[in-house]
Amino acid sequence: MGDTRRPPSPDPETRWDDSHHHGSHPKSEQELGEYGSYGRTYRLTPRSDEDVWDDVGRALAECEDLDATEIDVMVEHGTVYLDGSVARPYERRLAQNLVVDVPGVKAVENRLKSRDPI
Numbered sequence: 001m002g003d004t005r006r007p008p009s010p011d012p013e014t015r016w017d018d019s020h021h022h023g024s025h026p027k028s029e030q031e032l033g034e035y036g037s038y039g040r041t042y043r044l045t046p047r048s049d050e051d052v053w054d055d056v057g058r059a060l061a062e063c064e065d066l067d068a069t070e071i072d073v074m075v076e077h078g079t080v081y082l083d084g085s086v087a088r089p090y091e092r093r094l095a096q097n098l099v100v101d102v103p104g105v106k107a108v109e110n111r112l113k114s115r116d117p118i
Contacts, residue, residue, distance in 0.1 A: 047104035049075040056080055056105070059098045066091050066098070071112065078106035089114040 053075045060068035072083040080099050086092050092112045099108050 046078070049077065052078065052080065052102060052104040055102045056099050059102055060095060063094065063098055066094050068095065071095060078104060079109065080105050080107070081109045081111065083111045085113045085115050087114070088116050 053073060056073050056075065060066060060071060060073070067087055070084045071086065074081040074083070080102075082095055082099065086095065092110065092114055095112060096108050096110045099105055
């Protein structure tokens with residue numbers, strides 16, 4: 001029977017890119033090893049800003065304790081910028097905490113303003 005090993009599940013912060021096969025790889029690529037009978041090597045590629053933006057928006061929208069209707073999100077090279085306003089000060093911190101946990105986020109710049117100063 002053939003080799004039935006499979007590559008490990010991808011880390012949520014990355015995607016698999018099997019477009020590269022044996023040969024020299026730049027030192028910046030992290031080689032995970034060979035699996036299966038085809039001898040492919042897999043390398044990790046960072047998540048795109050668009051994918052991070054989608055997941056940040058989903059995380060903010062799905063939180064029942066946060067009204068994210070007035071939050072604008074921009075992602076640039078993994079840094080998430082939050083602009084706009086929230087009703088209460090704790091929602092400002094909550095939004096930042098939600099964003100930090102999204103795979104692919106490298107940093108968060110929280111520019112949110114609270115409409116209720118207390």
